[in-house]
Amino acid sequence: MGIKQKLSAVAVALVLGASLVSCDDGRGEAEAAAQEFASALSRLDVGSVAFDGKDAAAANEQVKAVFAALEPQKPAVEAGELTLDGDKAAAPMNFTWAFGDAEWKYASTVNFRKSGDGWLAVWDPGTLAPGLSDNEILTKGTQTPPRADILGAGDAPLVTYRPVVNVGIDKPRLGAADPAASATKLAALVGVDPGDYAKQVEAAGPEAFVPAITLREDGRTVTDQQIAAIQGARAIPDSIPLAPTRTFARAVLGTVGEASAEEIEASEGALTAGDVIGKGGLQQRYDEQLRGTDAVVIRAQRADLTREEIESAGTDPRRVLFEVEPTPGKPLKTTLDPALQTLAETTLEKVAPASAIVALRPSTGAVLAAASGPGSNGYNTAMLGQYAPGSIFKIVDSLAMFRNGLTPDSKVQCTPTLTVDGRRFKNAEGYPEGSLGSVTLRDAFAHSCNTAFIAARDAVSQAQLESAATALGVAVDAPALGADAFLGSVPGEAAGTEHAASMIGQGRVLLSPLAAAVMAGSVAKGAPVSPQLVISSDGGTGAGATSPAASSAPSAGEPVTAKEAALLADMMRAVVTSGHAGFLAEVPGKPVGAKTGTAEFGDENPPKTHAWIVAVQGDLAVAVFVEDGGLGATTSGPLLKQFLTAAG
The missing domain is CATH 3.90.1310 (Penicillin-binding protein 2a (Domain 2))
Structure with missing residues (x-):
């Protein structure tokens, strides 16, 4: 290498050396110190921070005292762009506090001093909150607006x-x-x-x-x-x-x-x-x-300021740093009718087992009453109960049978018993002998002949039962309801004795009293009823809530038609005029149509039974349920008569 080349290499080395020295000015370490300080403030724990002018433990105690009234909230703190001046540096600290939907944002500045190979944060209480002095703390006051009706x-x-x-x-x-x-x-x-x-x-x-x-x-x-x-x-x-x-x-x-x-x-x-x-x-x-939302006010005050001093001072000695006005709540509108709800509860007040009465207006789906009796022990039996519906489910069976070509006048065979795959089914005790044999579907429905409906199992598939149920507004979502509810579960597949049991509302078929009222209401309306309980403040429906099984709820089948509903209404009326619910003929007002239901449950011998009855009268649909209640006609029936008569 020549002399000129050596001199050039030395010059390049000197330039590079100077560049490296100028880059190693401590900025990286200062920025790291600022980031560490911001992170410590976010935790409201600065015990690990090295301070200039303050012991770290004492600084940490003061930080905790300053913000104690704001617990459990903590701020989000971000360090801004650092300014470096030799062995001194400064960085903004950007604070964000969340109080409900409101945010309190402010910025302060922390100074740093280089000490040896590190950087010390210069202690200043003003870093913690705007204008905070060494003997001050923050306080938080809240005021809750009146709760809406x-x-x-x-x-x-x-x-x-x-x-x-x-x-x-x-x-x-x-x-x-x-x-x-x-x-x-x-x-x-x-x-x-x-x-x-x-x-x-x-x-x-x-x-x-x-x-x-x-x-x-x-x-x-x-x-x-x-x-x-x-x-x-x-x-x-x-x-x-x-x-x-x-x-x-x-x-x-x-x-x-x-x-x-x-x-x-x-x-x-x-x-x-x-x-x-x-x-x-x-x-x-x-x-x-x-x-x-609550009113929130954050103040700075002397740490030793007493309540008496505040109240006796002519001017409040505290400084307001942040304030949010309260936002009043908005009333929640529902469809519940106070008189009918009270009547339903009064009707059930002496019923010992879990029980429910649900009343709704078929034309609109408005839930007028959803009462759970004292035996429910605070549980919402009316809307969340999951029970085998028994023979009220024959409304669904009948729709499926109509869709297969039958009419109320079609002949069916009602036998005393029927055996399916070794399981013996029978009619309810005291079934009238005059309604056995070859009878009309209307008569089988009016007297609730189990064997006649089970005998139709080969002509009515389980999938057709499911479709008929959804056509009547059962076992589907309730987007307009605005509350948690169970609207039923009807399996789309079942065979043998399970399918036979489905034909009489047992097996895996489940309804709530609300679902039963919806089913009856769909007959009165001539179209599926979509129940509604909550009305939003803008006049629309509340957000839909569905049953625990909602995620598996099927899409609704072809909706029940006005013609089909008229046939069902004809058979429900026959239950009153010639069947199990003759006592409802005495109810004043428009004609009543009904269907009784009894569903066995448990392992006792004889088994316990759920007692059901559903009814329609004008623009009113009602379901009555007693969990351990014997027969629907004799237990739930009188409760329904009492309710309808008083509802007038």
Whole structure:
């Protein structure tokens, strides 16, 4: 290599060396420090950050104290573009807090100082929140708007704010009285567990009001005088969202109450202690609509500022950093008729087993009543029950038979018994001998001849049964309902004894009382009924909810026609004029058509039975169900007669 070449190589090396030195100016390490600091702020844990001017542990304690009132929320913090000036650097910290649908965004700046091979974050409380000084913390205030009403037919208020009294022990009022003694007396007066309540009172702080029970003001029998006679006891007036009575459509509407610790944790910051939310039914499903959004205010204040100082100050000493106005909830409109719902519940009030009455308007599908009796123990038997329908399913059988060419006047064979693959089927006890032998399909339907319908199994396939069921609005989705429900399940394939059982509404055939009312209503309408319970605020239908088996629900078969429905209505009328439901002939008003049903279940001998009856009268379809009820005609029938007569 020549001298000139050596000099050129040296020059290139010097240039490259200078370039490498200029690139290694510490920016990479400073940016890494900024990213680490942003990540630590997002966790609200800066214990691992190296600070200039503050011990890391002390800084971490201060960060936790500053943001303690905002728990469990945490911010999302992103570091912005770093500015480097020798051994100093600065980077913006972009904060985003989420409070429900609202976002609080702000930016601060953190300074860094190079120390040896690393970078130290310069401690400044102003980095945490706008203008925050060293002795300040943040506080969070919320205000919940009134919960919106649930409305019924004609916008009648079903759930609305009603006056109550919160009864409990106000410990500052105890004086020298023994807390446990006062608590025990009050518990006995209002009917709560004395031992548990006494423990709650003793465990509460000296300034606490310990609630024992909330009583409706309307109709309460425990008086203010009785409460005041107990040292420390107090009744505090309030109002909360309530239905007309404690039981009114409870399984359908749900209730409201304070969010539990588990619900708060699952909400990921959307709920805090003391929040009132919907629990079960429509209250839970439409909680967001009914609850609206809380007002939120974030303030900065001295850490040692007391409530008394705030209240006595002429001007609020706190600084507002962020504020969101409340958004009122929107009323939820339903089709429930208060009078019919109350009537249905009254009709069932003395029925011990699980039971239900569902009434709907066939012309529109509006669900007017969906009552579950006391024996249902709070379960929504009316809409979610899954039971073998028994002979009310012969409405479906008959439609399938019409589609195979039969009419109500066609002759069928009604025998005392019928054996299929070794299984013996028979008619109900007391079946009239005069309706045995060669009878019309109408007569077999009116007296519910099991053997006549099972005998048709070779002419009516299981697939045809499924198609006829869906044609009547059963075992399909309910896009207009707006609530969880089970609308039935009818297998498309079955053979032998299982197919025979399907012909009398047993085997794997299942309906809910709502589905039974839909089936009967489709006969009255002359087209499939699509049930509706919830009406959206814009006048349309609520979001559809379907049964647990909805994902496997078949597409609806060819809809029942007006002509087919007229034939079915003719046979349902015969049930009243010449069959099992003659007692309904006395019901005033338009003629009633009906179908009774009894379905065996369980392993007992003799087996227990579900008792069913469905009926149509004008623009009203009703299903009555008793889980362990003997015969449909003798158990559910009188309940139906009582309901229809009173509904008038």
